[in-house]
Amino acid sequence: MLAGARRRWRRQPAHLPVRRQRRFPRRRRRILFPTGNGPFDVPQGGRDWGDSVIALHPDGTDSGSGLPLDSYTPANFQQLQDSDTDLGSTPPVALPPVPGSRFPHLAVQSGKDGRLRLLNLDNLSGQGQPGKVGGELANDPVPQGSEVLTAPAVWVDPATGTPWLFVANDAGLSALRVVADGSGTPSLAPAWTDPNGGTSPVVANGVVVYVGGAGLRALSAKHGTVLFSDAAPGRAGIHWQSPIVIDGRIYVTDNGGNLWAYAPTAPTTCVPDATTLCLLGGRFQVRAAWQTDVGAKGATGDGQAVKLTADTGYFWFFSASNVEMVTKALDGCALGGRFWLFAGGLTNVHVVLTVVDTANGAVRVYHNPQGTPFVPLEDTSAFFCG
Numbered sequence: 379m380l381a382g383a384r385r386r387w388r389r390q391p392a393h394l395p396v397r398r399q400r401r402f403p404r405r406r407r408r409i410l411f412p413t414g415n416g417p418f419d420v421p422q423g424g425r426d427w428g429d430s431v432i433a434l435h436p437d438g439t440d441s442g443s444g445l446p447l448d449s450y451t452p453a454n455f456q457q458l459q460d461s462d463t464d465l466g467s468t469p470p471v472a473l474p475p476v477p478g479s480r481f482p483h484l485a486v487q488s489g490k491d492g493r494l495r496l497l498n499l500d501n502l503s504g505q506g507q508p509g510k511v512g513g514e515l516a517n518d519p520v521p522q523g524s525e526v527l528t529a530p531a532v533w534v535d536p537a538t539g540t541p542w543l544f545v546a547n548d549a550g551l552s553a554l555r556v557v558a559d560g561s562g563t564p565s566l567a568p569a570w571t572d573p574n575g576g577t578s579p580v581v582a583n584g585v586v587v588y589v590g591g592a593g594l595r596a597l598s599a600k601h602g603t604v605l606f607s608d609a610a611p612g613r614a615g616i617h618w619q620s621p622i623v624i625d626g627r628i629y630v631t632d633n634g635g636n637l638w639a640y641a642p643t644a645p646t647t648c649v650p651d652a653t654t655l656c657l658l659g660g661r662f663q664v665r666a667a668w669q670t671d672v673g674a675k676g677a678t679g680d681g682q683a684v685k686l687t688a689d690t691g692y693f694w695f696f697s698a699s700n701v702e703m704v705t706k707a708l709d710g711c712a713l714g715g716r717f718w719l720f721a722g723g724l725t726n727v728h729v730v731l732t733v734v735d736t737a738n739g740a741v742r743v744y745h746n747p748q749g750t751p752f753v754p755l756e757d758t759s760a761f762f763c764g
Contacts, residue, residue: 408433408447410499412487414466418455420509429455429465431487431502445509450487450502452495453512463490468526472499473556474534474541480562481515486543488526494518494545494554494566521568524549528620533581533599536743537667537730538678542599546588548575553586553602570602578620587621589630594621594638596628611638648736653680655691657707662717662761663734664705666693669748670727681729695725703729703752711763719760723752735761 416428431450434440441447452458458465465487473484483499496516498504504513520526524547531544541556543566551572558564576590585605586597593612596605614634621630628640648656648663655664666681681693681703692704703723710718719742721731728748734741742760746752 407436408499409436409438410470410472410485412466412468412470412489414464415459415462417459418451420449420451421511427451429458429489431465431470431497433499433502433508441508447508448502449508449510450495450497450513451509451511452514452517455511458489458491461491463525465489465491469529470497471530471532471543473532473543475539476541476556476558476564477539478558478562479564480558481564484515484556484564486530486566488520488530488545490525490527492520492523492525492547494520494543496556496564496566515563516565518566520545520547520549521552521554522547522550522571522573528576529578531579531581531586533584533586535600536584536745537728538669542569544579544581544586544599546576546579546590548590549573550575551579551586551588551597553599569600572597572602572604577616577618580621580623582623587623587628589616589619589621591616594628594630594640606640608638608640611636648734650683650685653683655683655685655693655705657689657691657705658709658717659688661735661737662707662719663736664691664707665732666703666705667730667732668695668702668725668727671748695727703731705731707733707760709763710758714758715763716759717761717763719755719757721755723754726751731755733760738762 410433412431413427417426418428419426432446433448434446467490468488470485470487475482481498485497485499487495487497495514497514503510526547528546533542543554545552553569555567555569556564557567574590574592576588579586579588581599584599586599588595589611591612593609595607598605611630611632614632616632619631621628630638648660650656653665669678681695683691683693685691689708690706692701694700695702702725705721708718710716719733726749729746731744740761744755
């Protein structure tokens with residue numbers, strides 16, 4: 379039974395962008411998969427790879443010596459087997475580059491023991507060859523506790539370039555930032571948790587969506603605040619069903635044989651606040667985020683908005699007496715059927731300017747790179763009129 383569009387979103391642009399999947403250089407392309415409970419006897423000359431992460435060529439072949447290209451096996455592999463807390467209860471998750479990290483290729487592997495293991499994909503065991511034990515860069519508990527049987531999701535904060543990891547299980551949902559310290563050593567830094575459990579999450583346009591006993595929930599990826607929820611899918615029960623996002627719509631099934639569909643809607647008007655400019659009669663919502671440096675060393679924040687006229691305003695970052703960026707929206711419809719957007723800055727920090735057309739949900743995101751003097755923005759084709 380198709381339940382139709384049960385409810386609509388309240389704070390979500392109409393289109394969720396699809397990001398291009400990051401690809402490693404050809405020499406590093408590998409299949410990466412975990413194994414479940416079983417013996418691990420490779421150090422004794424055996425061929426059993428229980429509770430391990432294995433790397434193979436994309437065509438499934440090994441190194442040519444009968445061994446995988448690389449492998450990771452926890453030092454407590456025997457304990458995992460004996461207690462049925464197999465590593466292979468969830469897949470490894472490859473991470474985008476971590477700003478400031480001296481390890482360019484990273485992944486996270488969890489398991490039934492509720493641990494999060496940060497792995498170096500260029501040297502899984504840290505010992506330069508397969509069949510070795512240990513070598514993870516970090517081994518931390520899942521913040522909300524309990525075993526992990528779901529697939530984590532990854533999101534990159536556009537304001538900082540920092541990857542985030544989202545892990546859901548029966549005990550809740552947790553968000554962790556992947557950061558590097560001053561020596562380039564990466565780690566997992568818990569950011570927030572939600573006590574409502576669920577299945578594998580998905581992330582689109584900075585929103586984490588997952589489903590469980592409390593129904594469908596959509597949370598801000600960065601802050602964990604609830605943007606939307608609907609208890610209906612949880613009433614018939616959720617087992618392993620997970621939401622998917624297709625063309626800006628969210629779909630999920632339940633144990634009652636229902637398919638639930640959700641369509642995000644654009645805000646009908648802009649509401650000004652401390653960090654939001656509303657220009658041209660509230661049609662355009664303008665926000666700015668900033669960062670002073672890359673990685674964990676950089677301070678971040680939201681630009682503080684000050685309106686000047688109906689079409690112009692500015693943002694300050696560090697002091698109300700220090701203007702950092704001025705922005706203007708103009709009606710150029712009579713000259714080409716488009717609204718125009720202009721911005722100028724007095725800064726060289728990383729700036730992300732996000733503009734939403736509240737009439738139709740169209741979004742434009744503009745960046746000024748870290749360490750670069752702000753390049754004047756003159757977009758005379760920013761938004762369609764109508």
